[in-house]
Amino acid sequence: MTVNLNKNTSNDLGVTIVxxxxxxxxxxxxxxxxxxxxxxxxxxxxxxxxxxxxAASGKKIAESKFIKK
Structure with missing residues (x-):
């Protein structure tokens, strides 16, 4: 799956799927x-x-639901 946040950040990002x-x-x-x-x-x-x-601060940037078929 490709994710496009429409913005760049210099910090690393934490990605979690639940x-x-x-x-x-x-x-x-x-x-x-x-x-x-x-x-x-x-x-x-x-x-x-x-x-x-x-990843540094833990502040949520985005959240989305998706269906895996």
């Missing part, structure tokens, strides 16, 4: 560019919540 039961299924750190790819091939079919936060 399933609807609240279990963290992916947690990674990416460079603070506005465009990056998140590997979702290993996820089961279902609905997930993607959260992007500043």
């Amino acid at each position: 399933d609807l039961s609240g279990r963290v299924v992916l947690s990674s750190r990416v460079k603070g560019t506005g465009l990056f790819t998140v590997a979702t091939a290993g996820l089961r079919h279902g609905m997930y919540i993607l959260t992007i936060a500043d």
